[in-house]
Amino acid sequence: MLSVEQLSKQIADICPEDHLKSFLQRDVRPDGRSLDELRPLVLAKNVAPTADSSAMIRLGNTKVICGITAETIKPAAATPTDGSFSVNFEFSPVCSPNAKAGPPNEVAQTMSIFLDGILKQVFDNNQLCIEPDVLAWTLFIDVYCLEDDGNVTDAAMMSVISSLRDLKLPEITIDEETAKPVVNVEKSTPVSLKMIPVSTTYGEFSGILLLDPTARETELGSSPITVVCSEKGALLCFNRSGGSPLSQEQVAAAIENSKRRSSTIYDQYFA
Amino acid sequence: MELLSDEGFRFDGRRAAEFRKIQGRLGVFDHADGSAILQQGNTKVLAAVFGPREPMASQRGAVSQERCIVDVEYSRAAFASAERKRRARGDKKAQEISLSLKKTFEATILTTLYPRSAISIFVEVLQADGGDYAVCVNAATLALIDAGIPIRDVCCAVSCGVAIKDNVAYSLLDLAYSEETARIPTIVATGMPKTGEMVFFEVESRLHMDYFRAHQCI
Numbered sequence: 001m002l003s004v005e006q007l008s009k010q011i012a013d014i015c016p017e018d019h020l021k022s023f024l025q026r027d028v029r030p031d032g033r034s035l036d037e038l039r040p041l042v043l044a045k046n047v048a049p050t051a052d053s054s055a056m057i058r059l060g061n062t063k064v065i066c067g068i069t070a071e072t073i074k075p076a077a078a079t080p081t082d083g084s085f086s087v088n089f090e091f092s093p094v095c096s097p098n099a100k101a102g103p104p105n106e107v108a109q110t111m112s113i114f115l116d117g118i119l120k121q122v123f124d125n126n127q128l129c130i131e132p133d134v135l136a137w138t139l140f141i142d143v144y145c146l147e148d149d150g151n152v153t154d155a156a157m158m159s160v161i162s163s164l165r166d167l168k169l170p171e172i173t174i175d176e177e178t179a180k181p182v183v184n185v186e187k188s189t190p191v192s193l194k195m196i197p198v199s200t201t202y203g204e205f206s207g208i209l210l211l212d213p214t215a216r217e218t219e220l221g222s223s224p225i226t227v228v229c230s231e232k233g234a235l236l237c238f239n240r241s242g243g244s245p246l247s248q249e250q251v252a253a254a255i256e257n258s259k260r261r262s263s264t265i266y267d268q269y270f271a
Numbered sequence: 272m273e274l275l276s277d278e279g280f281r282f283d284g285r286r287a288a289e290f291r292k293i294q295g296r297l298g299v300f301d302h303a304d305g306s307a308i309l310q311q312g313n314t315k316v317l318a319a320v321f322g323p324r325e326p327m328a329s330q331r332g333a334v335s336q337e338r339c340i341v342d343v344e345y346s347r348a349a350f351a352s353a354e355r356k357r358r359a360r361g362d363k364k365a366q367e368i369s370l371s372l373k374k375t376f377e378a379t380i381l382t383t384l385y386p387r388s389a390i391s392i393f394v395e396v397l398q399a400d401g402g403d404y405a406v407c408v409n410a411a412t413l414a415l416i417d418a419g420i421p422i423r424d425v426c427c428a429v430s431c432g433v434a435i436k437d438n439v440a441y442s443l444l445d446l447a448y449s450e451e452t453a454r455i456p457t458i459v460a461t462g463m464p465k466t467g468e469m470v471f472f473e474v475e476s477r478l479h480m481d482y483f484r485a486h487q488c489i
Contacts, residue, residue, distance in 0.1 A: 049313070050398050051350035061301045065397070067350030088357065093344045093393035094300065094319035140357070142349040146317065146395070147300050 016220055024208055029217070031060075036211040036257065043158070043269055045166055051142075052169075055162035060214065061149035066159035067142050068167055072181065075129065075136040083128020083136035087116045089143040089156060096148060111153065114239070115143065115160055118228055121236055122194045123164070130172045135181055137169055150203070150214040153226050157199035158265070165270060167191050195230035196270050197237075198262035202227075202254055204243055209250060211257070227258035231266035235259075274434040274453060275441055282449060283312075287434070290445040295410075297417040305418020309410035312447060313400035318410035320418040322390030330389055338382035340389040343372040345407065347396040352448075368404060375408060375461055375471050381421040390420060401448035402430040408461050408471075424463035426470060431458045433478060 002010070012019045012030065023030050033039070039060030048054035051067030075082060089111040119141075128137040141160055145152050168188035172181050203213025205221035218224060223243025228236040235255060240246070279286060291312030300306040303319035310316075326334050333340050345368045349357045376392060392414065394407045408428035415422055432443040432455045443450060451457060456478035461471035 048348070048350050048398060050353055050400075051355075054350065063300075065348075067348060069350050069355035071355065088349070092317075092348075092395045093346050094303070094306070094317050094395045096302075140349065140355055142355075142357070144348055144395075147302060149302065 012216070016216065020205060020217065020220055024205070029210065031214065033212075035208065038212045039214075043162055045162065051163075053163045053167040055159045055166065057155040057159045057162070059151060059155045059212065061147055062152055062155050063146040064152060064155040064159050065144050065146060066156070066163045068163045069140045069142070070137050070167070070169055071140065072130065072135050072172070073138045075133060079125070080133035081129045082125040083130075083138055084125060085119065085123065085128075085139035085141060087112050087119065087141045087143065087160070089115060090145070091148065092144045092146050094147075095145050111143075111156060114153070114226075114237075115141075115156060118157065118197050118199075118236055119160070122197055122230070123191075124194065127191060128169075130181070131174050134174060135172065139167075148215060150216070150218045151201050151212050151224075153201045153224075154199045154212065157197065157228070158269075161193070161196060161198075162269070164191060164193060165196075195232065195234060195236075196262075196266050197228045197230055198258075198265045199226055199228045199237075200254075200258040200261050201225065204246070207244065207246075209246075209254060225254055227255055229255075229258045229262040231263050231270070233259040233263070274432070274443060274450060274455065275436050281443060283447060287441045288444050291447070295413055297413055303414070303418075305414045305416070305420070307410050307413035307417055309406055309413060310398075311402060311406050311409075311445060313398055314402055314406045315396075315398040316403070316406045316410040317395045317397060318407070318414035319393045320390065320411070320414040320420065321393075322418070323385040323388040323420070324390075326387070326389040334387055334389075337386055339380075339385035339387070341373055341377045341380060341382065341392070342389060343369050343376060343392045343394065343411070345369045345372060345394050345396075347399065347403075351396050351399040368407070371404075371471060371473075372407065372411065375426060376411065376415070378470050379412070379422050379424070379426045379463070380415065381423060384421055399448070401446045401451045404428065404459050405430045405445070405461075424465045424468075426461055426463060428459065428461040428471070431460065432456065433458070 042058040044056045047056040048067045052070045054067040056065040089108050091108055130136055143156050168190050171184045171187040175182050202209040202211055202225045203217045203221045210217055223241055226239040293311050295309040297307050299308050300319055303321055305320040308317050323339055330340055345365050349355055392411050394411055396403055405428035412426045430446045432446050432450055434441045434443050456476040459473045462469045
């Protein structure tokens with residue numbers, strides 16, 4: 001005789017849309033959450049000691065790890081007082097049974113671009129300059145999704161911000177006589193962010209918005225909405241790539257909710 | 272750097288035949304049929320197993336009526352080693368390691384029990400501090416056990432270096448990164464403890480045969 005959980009799981013596999021609909025009619029989701037409830041969020045710092053700073057986020061079963069490595073380069077001629085950063089997001093092969101060798105797929109590339117776009121707004125490359133036109137820092141931000149149970153966006157964004165907040169760059173001075181850089185590890189300064197962006201993603205299913213969608217809710221719905229707000233309520237990004245139409249009230253409510261979430265997350269993890 | 276002090280200690284205080292601290296956990300991923308995370312010293316590897324399941328479209332050519340396909344993919348985080356190395360997935364080194372892991376596990380898994388199916392093993396190195404290949408094999412074995420896939424025997428691997436001190440050869444087991452880069456002959460061996468069979472054996476440097484025989488005990 002099957003238990004209730006096993007039966008529910010079988011129904012979810014056979015007719016997933018009806019299964020989800022029957023829960024939503026009662027204003028609850030299959031995992032017991034309300035429509036605007038987050039899954040348990042766990043932030044672990046310094047998980048990869050080989051990187052200069054790192055963080056891992058667990059959002060329900062979704063697991064994303066970020067590692068930042070800092071290296072020195074000669075600044076580009078056009079921007080002699082700027083360092084640079086590059087974001088690389090990949091789905092790790094352990095993440096999905098359909099992983100293939102080769103360059104990152106479209107979803108991964110889109111995520112890299114998204115994270116890069118947000119960082120460009122909140123991170124000033126000027127602070128990475130060591131000596132104008134001679135030496136600057138470049139940050140390699142590597143993000144790997146280890147398990148995808150939906151809403152990798154929010155987890156990835158948070159892992160990047162957490163790693164950036166923990167990053168400390170040692171002081172480097174150029175020796176006048178030898179023109180060689182001298183590293184002083186004793187004196188390290190953290191990097192600064194103009195504001196802390198927090199991403200909030202909603203899945204959309206039959207016109208209903210579900211906060212922090214699981215993988216199943218995402219694949220059944222049309223297209224998720226991602227809103228990125230700073231802790232002070234500044235809107236940094238609103239992303240909805242196609243999907244069924246939303247009413248203006250829904251959009252406004254999503255943004256309002258996002259603003260509140262951003263300041264809550266900030267108070268809890270980054271203050 | 273002195274590999275073995277006069278008192279018989281290595282740079283991290285271990286004895287010649289002493290392993291680093293081993294920590295592991297099974298069942299770390301929900302979506303995989305079996306998964307494990309294994310840490311030996313500072314080397315940390317994740318492994319996930321999917322299968323037995325229907326072969327993917329790309330594997331159709333290799334489908335066999337007698338046995339299942341074993342597919343292994345090896346990947347390494349860019350920040351895994353002290354110096355950041357961003358390798359495109361599927362580069363030569365990764366492919367070579369993937370292939371040798373595949374051969375190892377084709378010999379270990381009882382593939383004749385699952386004809387026309389595929390078992391996929393994915394391995395991700397999060398932190399590399401020496402003995403990476405060996406830890407990958409061990410992590411993958413644990414993941415296979417977690418998935419409940421029938422295997423001939425538990426497949427264990429160890430990396431071993433040969434340090435010659437006063438004309439006596441010592442095996443340094445479970446090499447750390449600084450020992451691996453010290454240019455000593457290294458052996459990576461994968462074996463099955465119960466049957467005593469060797470599945471994989473690699474020596475990538477010159478080693479005098481006299482010293483080699485002394486290491487049969489691996």
